[in-house]
Amino acid sequence: MRKIVSSLLAFALLLSVIFAFGCKGADSGSMIEGLDTSKLIGEYTKELAGAKLNVFNWGEYISDGSEGSLDVNAAFEKLTGIDVNYSNYDTNEALYTKLSGGGASYDIIVPSDYMIERLINEGMVQKPDLSKIPNYKYIPEEFKNLYFDKNNEYSIPYTNGMVGLIYNKTMVEEAPKSWSSLWDSKYSGKILMFNNSRDSFGIALYLLGIDVNTASQAQWEACAEKLKEQKQYLQRYVMDEVFDLMESGEAALAPYYAGDCISMIENNPDLALVYPNEGTNIFVDSFCIPKSTQNVEAALLYINFMLEPEIALANAEFICYACPHTAVLADERYSLRDNEALYPKKKVKAEYFHNLDRDTLDLLARLWEDVKLY
Amino acid sequence: MKIHSKIYMALIMLFLYAPIIVMVVFSFNSSNSTGVMVGFSIKWYGELFNSSSILNALKNTIVLALCSSVISVIIGTLAAVGIFMLKRKWLKSSILTVTNIPMMNPDIVTGVSMMLLFVFVGQMLGMREVLGFGTLLIAHITFNLPYVILSVLPKLRQTDPHLSEAAQDLGCTPFKAFFKVVLPTITTGIVTGFIMAFTLSLDDFIISYFTSGPEYQTLPILIFSMTKRRVTPDIYALSSLIFVVILVLLLIMNITQSRAENKSKKLRTKEGY
Numbered sequence: 001m002r003k004i005v006s007s008l009l010a011f012a013l014l015l016s017v018i019f020a021f022g023c024k025g026a027d028s029g030s031m032i033e034g035l036d037t038s039k040l041i042g043e044y045t046k047e048l049a050g051a052k053l054n055v056f057n058w059g060e061y062i063s064d065g066s067e068g069s070l071d072v073n074a075a076f077e078k079l080t081g082i083d084v085n086y087s088n089y090d091t092n093e094a095l096y097t098k099l100s101g102g103g104a105s106y107d108i109i110v111p112s113d114y115m116i117e118r119l120i121n122e123g124m125v126q127k128p129d130l131s132k133i134p135n136y137k138y139i140p141e142e143f144k145n146l147y148f149d150k151n152n153e154y155s156i157p158y159t160n161g162m163v164g165l166i167y168n169k170t171m172v173e174e175a176p177k178s179w180s181s182l183w184d185s186k187y188s189g190k191i192l193m194f195n196n197s198r199d200s201f202g203i204a205l206y207l208l209g210i211d212v213n214t215a216s217q218a219q220w221e222a223c224a225e226k227l228k229e230q231k232q233y234l235q236r237y238v239m240d241e242v243f244d245l246m247e248s249g250e251a252a253l254a255p256y257y258a259g260d261c262i263s264m265i266e267n268n269p270d271l272a273l274v275y276p277n278e279g280t281n282i283f284v285d286s287f288c289i290p291k292s293t294q295n296v297e298a299a300l301l302y303i304n305f306m307l308e309p310e311i312a313l314a315n316a317e318f319i320c321y322a323c324p325h326t327a328v329l330a331d332e333r334y335s336l337r338d339n340e341a342l343y344p345k346k347k348v349k350a351e352y353f354h355n356l357d358r359d360t361l362d363l364l365a366r367l368w369e370d371v372k373l374y
Numbered sequence: 375m376k377i378h379s380k381i382y383m384a385l386i387m388l389f390l391y392a393p394i395i396v397m398v399v400f401s402f403n404s405s406n407s408t409g410v411m412v413g414f415s416i417k418w419y420g421e422l423f424n425s426s427s428i429l430n431a432l433k434n435t436i437v438l439a440l441c442s443s444v445i446s447v448i449i450g451t452l453a454a455v456g457i458f459m460l461k462r463k464w465l466k467s468s469i470l471t472v473t474n475i476p477m478m479n480p481d482i483v484t485g486v487s488m489m490l491l492f493v494f495v496g497q498m499l500g501m502r503e504v505l506g507f508g509t510l511l512i513a514h515i516t517f518n519l520p521y522v523i524l525s526v527l528p529k530l531r532q533t534d535p536h537l538s539e540a541a542q543d544l545g546c547t548p549f550k551a552f553f554k555v556v557l558p559t560i561t562t563g564i565v566t567g568f569i570m571a572f573t574l575s576l577d578d579f580i581i582s583y584f585t586s587g588p589e590y591q592t593l594p595i596l597i598f599s600m601t602k603r604r605v606t607p608d609i610y611a612l613s614s615l616i617f618v619v620i621l622v623l624l625l626i627m628n629i630t631q632s633r634a635e636n637k638s639k640k641l642r643t644k645e646g647y
Contacts, residue, residue: 052589059599059603060603065425065426067421073426085588085589087591088600090598090601090602103496103503240601250409263406263604266405267406
């Protein structure tokens with residue numbers, strides 16, 4: 001028995017060794033490495049030191065110090081003394097559940113366009129005082145006054161992107177021009193599709209030439225039929241599995257977010273991305289401040305910090321999504337500045353998703369289940 | 375026949391360990407791909423110790439697992455002793471059924487109902503932020519308890535009830551008799567319960583997801599949030615390290631146990647049992 005106890009103690013000892021390492025790692029990360037504070041435009045004083053700031057963001061959506069990048073949260077903490085509690089979600093819906101569930105208060109969230117519309121409609125976000133965010137001047141005109149926030153009162157753009165069609169040049173004869181390639185029997189068994197209803201139905205809607213925000217039941221049903229027709233050629237529905245399947249050449253065609261395609265091409269140069277002629281989905285993820293916040297001042301300071309040209313550059317390099325920030329786009333150090341996938345020279349026909357009403361959402365959920373079971 | 379059973383064993387081993395082997399192999403990949411092996415490198419192990427978010431989540435997870443398993447072992451052992459001592463049969467079986475509910479209940483039901491309860495109580499107390507370490511701890515203790523009780527109860531049944539009576543005959547108070555006689559005989563059950571509780575708490579996602587707040591993010595939640603983009607290979611490195619640590623611990627435990635058994639066997643033969 002003593003042996004068991006002693007081996008448990010050994011286990012505890014091992015854990016503490018891991019901890020010691022962990023703490024060391026965390027400490028070295030809190031130094032402002034790679035950030036020249038004199039290049040910051042706003043003023044970051046320790047006035048609010050000791051305040052807590054709860055930031056709720058997408059996973060892998062901030063430069064976090066890995067692979068030699070800048071640890072943005074640590075730099076902010078070091079500069080202002082504000083304690084950043086950073087946590088993550090993986091879908092807009094998960095964010096909504098957490099936010100509306102109560103019991104937790106967030107100071108900054110980063111929802112996408114249609115979710116911002118919903119949050120505004122339900123009165124869950126507040127209007128930030130833009131005069132406290134001087135770096136807002138870097139937001140390009142085309143990302144102002146978007147449909148979900150017509151007067152720029154609630155949201156400050158952080159990243160944007162489009163859905164593109166990724167294909168393997170060695171397996172697909174010529175660059176696809178249309179979403180119909182995803183229905184091509186030639187590539188049967190080599191085609192992947194989004195494992196989420198809105199994006200999958202979106203593609204079918206573009207292909208059929210229907211408005212992506214339609215409220216017509218018949219049109220959604222037509223899409224479901226189209227998706228059922230596709231199933232015979234489909235390898236499977238995927239989300240992040242798309243990386244492995246495309247990089248290893250197990251699949252030839254897949255729709256995915258353009259920003260993620262860049263890291264796929266790095267691992268497999270045979271891959272390329274096109275924007276089909278029928279049009280595609282564009283999205284913007286923006287900072288918002290929920291009504292339930294307890295620390296508006298710190299939240300405004302954080303958003304201003306994120307819009308600093310130096311910080312925005314670090315984030316843009318890390319995230320690989322397109323960056324709605326004029327200073328970053330003009331910066332020669334920005335390695336993705338001429339990337340065709342992120343910043344296509346030719347204008348791409350693209351539409352935003354809008355928030356659907358409850359009946360349509362229910363219909364969509366039911367049809368999607370139908371398609372998946374078909 | 376023998377060869378057949380060997381092949382069968384090998385297949386089962388392969389089935390169990392192939393995913394772990396693949397993960398360990400790709401944790402040494404020099405690119406961030408899990409589809410193509412580009413080259414050998416240990417850079418992800420370095421990245422792991424540089425990533426403050428992963429280390430912080432790991433620390434949170436281990437602290438939570440340790441606290442919840444220790445507390446649930448204490449409460450669970452006491453509960454098991456209490457249930458064991460009950461005289462009325464129907465009361466015993468009904469209490470056992472009730473304590474087993476958290477185990478039978480789907481995680482999602484437990485998670486959502488706990489969140490609702492916490493938010494409700496939090497609003498009654500006028501707290502704006504009720505979800506956090508405290509609520510996670512309560513939730514984890516709740517789903518750990520039945521496992522501890524179920525692993526301690528059989529040990530209690532195996533022990534001779536007269537042992538405790540004998541100790542009291544020889545001058546122990548009931549309290550002392552419990553600590554000196556009963557507790558040592560059920561230690562294996564307690565340790566099993568502790569390990570069960572610890573591992574369950576370590577990898578719980580669904581209940582933690584609903585009961586956690588902005589300040590306390592555990593590793594499973596962090597990993598799950600990565601799935602829209604790419605799960606970074608430093609997670610593979612971390613998982614490989616955890617696997618190796620557990621493997622080494624199990625080996626040490628087995629070796630020490632078998633040594634202890636050998637020793638006691640020798641002792642018995644010497645003493646002529």
